[in-house]
Amino acid sequence: MSQRAGGVAADAPSDTAAARGLGPFAATFLVAGNMIxxxxxxxxxxxxxxxxxxVIGWAVASVGGLVLALVFALLGIMRPDVNGLVRYPADGLHPIFGFVSWISYWVASWVGNVAIAIAAVGYLAVFLPGLIGPVATLVTTLVIIWALVAANLWGPRVVVWLAASTLMIGLIPILAAIGLGVLHFDPxxxxxxxxxxxxxxxxxxxGSLVxxxxxFMGLESASVAAAAVDNPRRNLPIAALGGVALASLVYTTATAAVMGVIPAERLAASTAPFAxxxxxxxxxxxGAVVAACALAKTLGTLGGWxxxxxxxxxxxxAxxxxxxxxxxxxxxATPVRDILLVAVLMSLAALATLSPTLTKQFNALINASVLLILLVYILCALALARFASGIEDPARRWVTRLIGLVAAAFCVWMIVASL
Structure with missing residues (x-):
């Protein structure tokens, strides 16, 4: 899964903090890094x-992602709050929508975590092919989930170390696919x-957009970056749009490269396409080195999530x-009960989505997770449209409101198209 933002509420940056903040270039890579x-x-x-x-779907999704990134950049400027995914709908629409946003995000988190575990199984199967099969995949998925749960129970420092140590490793499969794909691309x-x-x-x-x-999950990190960005009114929209554009370019190019080397019929049966x-x-x-890098990155990501x-x-x-x-x-305190609750729910999700093929199970999980996150995005976009009423300048007020409404409409369209 892509990196996603989270944390505790932040105050608006002071003049001193802003003077030492991130510039547009660094902030752009912050947003892109949270996505890739x-x-x-x-x-x-x-x-x-x-x-x-x-690849057409990637282009359309990129446009929608840019609009949504702009939504969160504007929200970050107007109301900097790293818990904004819950607070924005509650403050801008109604407290009940704060609950809807929270439950959607929470469920999407642990459902999406199972998809990450499934991806890890796929790349582990490069070394242990016997892991592919409904029962074997389920057992391995559960082992991976509970191993990362144990790491979390050991303490946050273990999880932080795992995520940090695998951060750059995760770029190797993507960059290798792009570089080798260009050299071996077959029209x-x-x-x-x-x-x-x-x-x-x-x-x-x-139908492919969801x-x-x-x-693209993680583009909401633009709002979290507000407290760390120098001159956020100018630089945050640049970072949001630039970060999403950079991540979109990397993803689209990597996917096209893979599809220019492996025929679709063979690719559909792959459990480790980049490897x-x-x-x-x-x-x-x-290929084995790339599989090991992808496996390490998925484990690091899962531990953090x-x-x-x-x-x-x-x-x-609370x-x-x-x-x-x-x-x-x-x-x-280490959230022991919360970790164990999530572990049980992830285990049940893995069992409930058991499928004949690994890819089919992965698709079911990511579709459910993305649909829930899209609901959160819709509520936040509508909240921006409501917050726009407080903008004094008429032109800026209507542009901000339009951005919120267009972003919400795009998300609704994606959900409808997926049905």
Whole structure:
């Protein structure tokens, strides 16, 4: 899954802090870095059922992602708050929408975590092929989930170390796919896999957007960056748009490169598309190295997101959304009960989505997670449209309101197109 933002409420930056803040270049890479994670590692195999025409879906999703990033950048300028995904709907619309936003985000977190674990199984299977199969995949997924749960129970420092140590490693599969894909790109393979389903592109492309948007989760980090950015009114929109554009370019290029080397029929059966592509282009040893890098990154991402989901549960319990008996009290204490609750829920999600193939299970999980996050995005976009009424300048007020409404409409369209 892509990196997603979270934390505790932040105050508006002071003049002194702003003077030492991030410039537009650094802030752009902050937003892009929060997006570029493990979310894309299985997507080429998922999109193979559509074909290389999915690059059109990437372009459409990129436009929508840019508008949504601008929504969160504006929210970050107007109301800097790292808990904004809950606070914006509650303050801008109605307190009940704060609960809706929280429950959607919380459920999406632990459902999405299972998808990350599934991706890890796929790349682990490069070394242990016997792991592929409904029962074997389920058992391995549960082992991975509970291993990362144990790391979280050991302490946050273990999880932080794991996430930090695998951060740059995760770029190797993507960069290798882009570099080798350019050198070994075969137009015949790419165009031969253009539209596998044979259905009109007007139906195929919109239907692929929810799946593609799995890689865009994390774009909301633009609002969190407000407190760390120098001159946020000018630089935050630049960072938001630039970060999403950079991540979109990397993802689209990597996916196109894979689809220009591996035919769609073979790609659809892959459990480790980036490793398979590199193995074709540079040999099995290089493919194994890429698989190991992808595996390490997915484990690092999963470890961090178990903690994020647990902390989201603790926030919910503190707000009265969950029974407090299910949560660990004390902000500084390790959220043991919250971690165990999330672990049980992830295990149940893995069992409930058990499928004949790993890719089918992955698709079901990411679709559910993205649909829930899109609901959060809709509420935040509508909240921006409401907050715009406080802007004195008429032109800025109407432009801000229009951005919020367009972003909300885009998310609604994606949800409808996926049905």
């Amino acid at each position: 994670g493990s979310g894309v590692f299985l997507l080429p195999a998922s999109l193979a059922a559509i074909g290389s025409a999915s 015949d393979i790419f165009w031969g896999s253009w539209n596998v389903s044979g259905q009109p592109l007007s139906k195929v492309v919109p 799946m593609i948007f799995w890689a 398979d592509m590199v193995a074709i282009a540079a040999g099995p040893i290089a 178990v903690l994020v989901a647990a902390e989201a549960g603790r926030v919910g319990a 707000s009265g959304y969950l029974p407090k008996a299910l949560s660990t009290r004390g902000v500084r």
